[in-house]
Amino acid sequence: MASSSASKSGKTPGRADAKPLESSGVPQPARPQESKASVRGRTKTVAAVPSVPARSAAKPKSKGRVSGSNARPALLEGDLPANYGLDRLVAIPKDPDWTHLYWETTPESQRRLSESGGDVRLRGFDTTGVLFDGSNAPVALDIEVAPYARSWYAKLPYQGRVYTFEFGWVDNQGEWTGIARSQPVGFEPGMLGQRVDSEEWISIASEELFRAAAGLGDGEGIQDLIRRLRDRALGSSLGGAAWLTSWGSGMGRLEVAPSSWSPNSFQLQAAPSSWSNTSIGSGVSWSGLSSGEFQPPKNRPKDFWLWVETELTLYGATEPDAQVTLMGRPLQLNPDGTFRVHFPFPHGTELKMDVRAVDKTGEQVREAKPAARRWTD
């Protein structure tokens, strides 16, 4: 495979001459001597770039598609690191209620953890209105996580509060040791939280316009809006590049085919049906990945579906030098006198395929009049 050619060319300098740089703004190093080639990376035989649809029956390998000059750069070889050598906890707000957390620990921290014999926890502090120093906020949330887990979806106790998470352990004396801290997440009071609790309006005009924008009916309040947002009954879509699902690998139709037979064949919301089995937002905390590696999850099964369409083939043969017409139009014969015509044959089609052959002298005529009608029960 072409992918290995670059690393075999001997251009990759080895590490031997490298000098680590420490202070910032230092001049670049002088060019190190060319060293012996170190063949780096693995040579993969899978042509990763030309993507092949997952469902394709015949999975073609890249068939002469990578030419020598376009060889895959050796810099693309290798895998993503499993660790970055840090103690780190990162929180990504998913919505006002839920936050995604992932973490990484150094071998040193893992050693300390196992020596302590403590329980691994994600601890959320209510840091609303404080500059958190590790001890000046109450514990709001304590989540026991499996030692192998590396990510979590946490439900925040209250909207309108700000939380800061730490990853660490509780030892058998009950002492907390936090080794990594997230950025604060959640919403300052006065944001979404307050809106839920109170429906105060600047003026009647505001309320009317707010209701219009929110699509609220008589007697409905802001809770209804929030619920509707969650259900996405606002008529909004996947948003974003929803149509990309159709592009995808050109397999879009297969993925969302069931919709094409419904009146809503324009289904920007088609995809959720295939997501409904996932437990996103189901209200349960769970570990994202049990493998302990930040790697793509396995493919999920797709919805079952079926579609059927018909075509019709008319074929026959006569003397190679005869003149043949089909429905009055001349047909091109193959050298051996055979002919073959492929028709679209959609629902509601009726075809009278009058075939007429005249011999080369123009004296003998033969006719055939097959007919076909296509309907659907």
Add this chain to the structure above:
Amino acid sequence: MAKGYLGLVLHAHLPFVRHPENERHLEEDWLFEAITETYIPLLDVFNRLDAEGVRFRLAMSITPPLAEMLADPLLRARYLEHLDRLIDLSEKELRRTQFVPRFQDLARMYHDKFTWCRRFFGEWYGSDLLAGFRHWQDRGNLEILNCNATHGFLPALRQNPAAVRAQLRQGVRAHKRHFGKNPNGIWLAECGYYEGLEQELSAAGLGFFFTDTHGILFGQPPPRYGVYSPVITPAGPACFARDPESSRAVWSAETGYPGDPDYREFYRDIGFDLDEDYLAGFRHMPGLRTNTGIKYYRITGKGVPQEPYDPAKAFAKSALHAGDFVDNRRRQVDWLARFMDHPPLIVAPYDAELYGHWWYEGPEFLYYVFKKIHFDQDDLETVRPSDYLEWHPVHQRQQPAFSTWGHLGYADVWVNTLNDWIYPHLHAAADRMVEIARRFPDAWGDYRRALNQMARELFLAQSSDWAFIMRTGTSVEYAVERTRQHLVAFNRLYEVLRDGRQVPLDDLAALEKRDNIFSDVDYRDFL
């Protein structure tokens, strides 16, 4: 003077899909299909409106990756080859359908369209569609909005503020290069907004942005005018929010216009219907079926066999729907104006590719919307966002709320169990980028090239499209592989620089040639 305004916003975006390493590459078809079905038809609509003396105004975001692809010589040449293959295929279709007239009429429609596209793109526009959009920008009809560099989903990148800043700076720089002027405002990728982002927008010189409806509805204090007037954020940029009613009319699966039985069925494409051998000249490789854009059926209805598409009927329907859309907007502004001391603004954003690609008659619908607004009434006018801010500069000060226009309104689409594995890598890469940029703040020569390529690889890995695709489940392998490759390349270069090694120049050159987005990239954006 109009009672109210309609602010149409078309968000044109595709991820950077350029693969010089292969003669043909599947995902490049995304671009080619969008050119044929959306970008050319939109320019054609603008041309026709102008020729008919119709005053029209709208905003369009043309994202940096899309602009880079539309400006790329390789992709331009490949688009023409793609069209040639389509023209050949449609000629075969003319023969195949000769005995079924209603299909042959459609085959002729496609044949004519492809040959016309070839003239439009190759001859009339000299392969430069950006020039077409610039023209309408300079004429004052079209406001071209900026977008952050590679459409990175900023709420999930904010962990490192420099990553957000660099996305914005590179986006503005690319915009200026492609459109000849600084952008006035930005379409945030996926409408992804979080409290405080406006400070970065302000620093990047961006005067306004857009959120979904609840961005303003849940903002603080409550909005005096709902979403029918922009608000001014604490840091200065104005914020517009989406009107749900006009959105629903087009987006909704249940009630949206594009689901009408007369409209063309997207999912019936001969690329999937016909024999593989027949498609041999068009397909990428044996066993791989793709859309051709040749589609013969209309949506028809539930539980009944699909019927052939009738363009005349469909296009007449798009005029009817445009009339309905305009009537409803008029009623809307008429009602809203009663509560407001300045004319209401209806902000109606859509994916540009919805028009034409998904909804085949969509561009025609837009044509009729503009025409009817111009000729048939006086209550409603179309505006560009900047026009509205210029005419009505005083607005309520408000802190908008975290929001996106994705499913469920927040970050679920881009942060879930199918794609959350990318964030540890993206965040680590951003941190490494800042670290290495600070170590070499004035790099030169090979190191500078390597640092700039690192910035490119990071930007490309940050595209929200990969997370989106992983979630929707089509092309997942491609999205995973793109994320992986950009990050691997990034990390390799990082290790070289961190260890003070010599840059492998051949490899770097190969990478520069391949991931060549942003000729003006500057790693110092991460300082």
